[in-house]
Amino acid sequence: MTWTSLASLEPAIALGPLDGRYRGAVAPLVDHLSEPALNRMRLHVEVEWFIHLCEHAAVPGVRPLTEEETALLRGIPAGFDAAGIAEHAEIEKVTVHDVKAVEYYIKRRIEGTSLEPLSELVHFACTSEDINNLSYALMVKGAVQEVWLPAATALVGDVADLARAAKAVPMLSRTHGQTATPTTLGKEFAVLAHRLGRQLRRVEGQEYLGKINGATGTFGAHAAAVPGTDWVEVSRTFVEGLGLTWNPLTTQIESHDWQAELYADVARFGRILHNLATDVWTYVSLGYFAQAAAVGSIGSSAMPHKINPIRFENAEANLEISGALLDTLGATLVTSRLQRDLTDSSSQRNIGLAFGHSLLAIDNVRRGLRTLSVNEAALAEDLDASWEVLAEPIQSAMRAAAIAGVPGMENPYERLKELTRGQEISAAAIQEFVGGLPLPAETAERLAALTPGSYVGLAEQLVDRFLP
Numbered sequence: 001m002t003w004t005s006l007a008s009l010e011p012a013i014a015l016g017p018l019d020g021r022y023r024g025a026v027a028p029l030v031d032h033l034s035e036p037a038l039n040r041m042r043l044h045v046e047v048e049w050f051i052h053l054c055e056h057a058a059v060p061g062v063r064p065l066t067e068e069e070t071a072l073l074r075g076i077p078a079g080f081d082a083a084g085i086a087e088h089a090e091i092e093k094v095t096v097h098d099v100k101a102v103e104y105y106i107k108r109r110i111e112g113t114s115l116e117p118l119s120e121l122v123h124f125a126c127t128s129e130d131i132n133n134l135s136y137a138l139m140v141k142g143a144v145q146e147v148w149l150p151a152a153t154a155l156v157g158d159v160a161d162l163a164r165a166a167k168a169v170p171m172l173s174r175t176h177g178q179t180a181t182p183t184t185l186g187k188e189f190a191v192l193a194h195r196l197g198r199q200l201r202r203v204e205g206q207e208y209l210g211k212i213n214g215a216t217g218t219f220g221a222h223a224a225a226v227p228g229t230d231w232v233e234v235s236r237t238f239v240e241g242l243g244l245t246w247n248p249l250t251t252q253i254e255s256h257d258w259q260a261e262l263y264a265d266v267a268r269f270g271r272i273l274h275n276l277a278t279d280v281w282t283y284v285s286l287g288y289f290a291q292a293a294a295v296g297s298i299g300s301s302a303m304p305h306k307i308n309p310i311r312f313e314n315a316e317a318n319l320e321i322s323g324a325l326l327d328t329l330g331a332t333l334v335t336s337r338l339q340r341d342l343t344d345s346s347s348q349r350n351i352g353l354a355f356g357h358s359l360l361a362i363d364n365v366r367r368g369l370r371t372l373s374v375n376e377a378a379l380a381e382d383l384d385a386s387w388e389v390l391a392e393p394i395q396s397a398m399r400a401a402a403i404a405g406v407p408g409m410e411n412p413y414e415r416l417k418e419l420t421r422g423q424e425i426s427a428a429a430i431q432e433f434v435g436g437l438p439l440p441a442e443t444a445e446r447l448a449a450l451t452p453g454s455y456v457g458l459a460e461q462l463v464d465r466f467l468p
Contacts, residue, residue, distance in 0.1 A: 018356040025363040026356040032143035033352030036085045041135035042102045043077035045242070049212070050106075050121045052238045058229045062118060069115055076109050099128040125222045127215040129340070133254035134210045136348055137244050140259070141208045144266075148355055149203060151362045152269065156196045158369050159276065160467055163189035166374055167463035170453040171288065172382045172389070179386045182452055185288065185374060187459035190467045192276045197468070199269040206265070209258045210244040211235070216339050217250040252340035256333035263354070267326040270319040270358055277312040277319070277365060280372070284309045287378040292371045311368025315361040322357035325350060383452040388425040390450060391416040394434060397443055408438040427451075 006013050014020035031037055051070060054062045065073075084105070092101035103123040110116055123131070167186030172179055212235050214221050222231040232248070239246040247254055283289050291307045332347045398412030419425070419433055434447045 016353075018353065018360070022356075022360050025360045028147045029143055029352055029356055029359060032139050032147065033355060035349070036080070037139060038135060038349075039085070039088055039098065039102060040077050040080040041139050042099060042131050043080055043106065044138070045131050045134045046102060046106055046122060047073040047076055048242065049124070049126070049238065050118075052234070052241065053121050053124060054118070056229075056234055056237070058231075058234050059121065059124065059226055062121065066114075069113075072110070072113065072115065073106075076106055097128075099123075099131050102131070125214060125219075125225060126212065127252060129253050130212040130214070132345075132348075133256075134212065134239065134242060134244065136351070137208045137210045137254075137258075138242060140262070140351060141243070143352075143355055144203065144206070144262070148266070148359060149200065151359055151366075152196075152200055152203075155273075155362050155366050156193055156200060158366055159189055159193040159196065162186070162369065162372075163193055163463055163467055167460045169374055169376055169379060170383060170456050171379050172386050172452065179389055181389055181392055181457075182383060182455050184456050184459040184463075185283075185379065186463050187456075188279070190463045192272065192279070193467060195272045196269060196276075199265055199272060202265045203262065203269070206262045207245045207258050208243075209247040209254055210239045210242065211247045211250045211254045212238055213248075213250060214252075216252050251336065251338070253336050253344060255336075256344060260330035260334045263326040263330040266355070266358060267323045267330075270323050270326075270361065273361065273365060274316055274319045274323075277315045277361075277368075280368070281309050281312045281316075284312075284372075286382070287375055289372045290375050292373065309368065311364045311371070315364040315368070318357040318361035318364065322354050322361065325354035325357070329354060380453060386452050387427050387430050388420040388423070389452050390430050390447075390455060391420040391425075393450060393455060394430070394447055397439070397447055398437065401439055401443060406438065406440065 014023075018026050050073060051065060053059055054065050088098075088101050088105050091104050092098050095101045095104065106122050107119050110119055110122075163186045165186065166189065167184055169185040170182055171185045171188070173181055173183050211217070213219050213231075219231045219235070222229070236246045236248070245258075280289065284291065291309065293307050329347055329351065333344055336344065395412040395416040398409045398415075402409035402412065419429070431448065434444065437444065439447070
């Protein structure tokens with residue numbers, strides 16, 4: 001059989017799902033972490049370096065730029081469009097070097113202008129990594145602060161809203177998969193919101209480092225060409241002027257340690273979110289949540305009744321992919337052989353994929369949460385079938401009474417274990433046991449009124465007190 005070549009079709013067919021079926025969810029990252037975004041940011045760094053050198057009279061013969069000249073330079077990255085992308089690609093076919101192609105792209109645009117005599121300021125005393133490290137730092141900073149963090153923050157807000165709404169809804173706990181001390185549904189989601197929020201605060205405080213100090217971090221070319229300039233100060237003010245943290249000691253590359261730190265925090269956020277997704281999936285399977293079906297949607301191609309928790313399952317898969325990529329990036333980027341190798345070059349081109357799968361998972365979870373409604377009847381039914389969980393408060397009350405000198409409170413744990421372990425216990429059995437204890441009247445009355453649904457401790461107050 002002869003197949004049509006899909007690779008030859010126009011427009012080009014995406015190889016991966018982020019540029020295919022999931023494009024809408026991740027599209028905002030394209031402005032920050034795509035290949036054209038990288039080249040646009042390289043243009044930005046190059047022209048800002050040109051302007052900085054002029055502003056600081058760093059090289060003999062330079063002069064202050066006019067407002068028109070500065071606008072011309074800054075218009076180069078600002079106007080980097082489809083035609084510019086294609087032109088850069090054509091230049092790169094000749095140079096076989098993407099950063100050199102950026103340099104030539106800029107020089108083309110100042111040719112024939114008042115800036116042409118200063119054209120050798122483009123990429124002056126720079127190695128490619130001077131441009132690349134700053135470009136990636138700015139790209140990742142923009143992607144995190146303008147796209148990923150707002151989405152993640154909104155997700156945490158959704159989880160917190162669910163926690164507040166369900167803070168008083170009692171729920172049977174399951175530790176090791178077995179019935180355990182009741183809690184409230186809202187308190188359990190408050191735990192997840194608290195955990196996720198803590199990771200967000202770490203990401204919010206992230207430093208983004210950069211350097212511009214030459215081929216081996218010594219300012220060798222700078223000092224040889226213009227020994228009278230304070231190149232360390234010129235470097236510092238330039239990097240900080242870009243909104244980055246200056247790294248004064250590097251090899252040819254900026255060490256990328258900040259990236260490893262950031263990616264570890266984002267991956268950890270994802271793993272906590274994965275925990276949320278699997279818990280919600282389990283609550284759905286237990287009937288604690290009902291799911292609203294979208295009009296016209298299909299849950300199963302064979303079983304018409306089904307509404308599958310696919311948003312949470314998709315989130316799990318995407319978080320696993322994102323976490324693996326982020327882990328690999330963090331492990332790879334902190335190592336460079338001697339003063340330079342190119343492992344970081346290939347690795348960093350996958351930053352967009354790592355954040356894309358994370359952003360897609362966040363979108364899936366948010367959409368999934370919007371379909372949920374609490375089935376309080378199912379929660380109450382489970383609680384009413386689990387009176388054995390009151391063994392804990394009863395034996396604890398007996399311990400307290402024994403400490404206070406009340407007779408007949410011997411071996412409380414063992415007596416409750418004999419009554420309840422491995423057995424179905426009814427409300428009547430619990431009431432009979434409590435009624436037979438010589439407890440103080442107030443304690444006996446309190447225990448007699450206790451039910452699995454009311455045995456939730458301070459769960460509701462914890463939500464109110466500690467969930468911002």
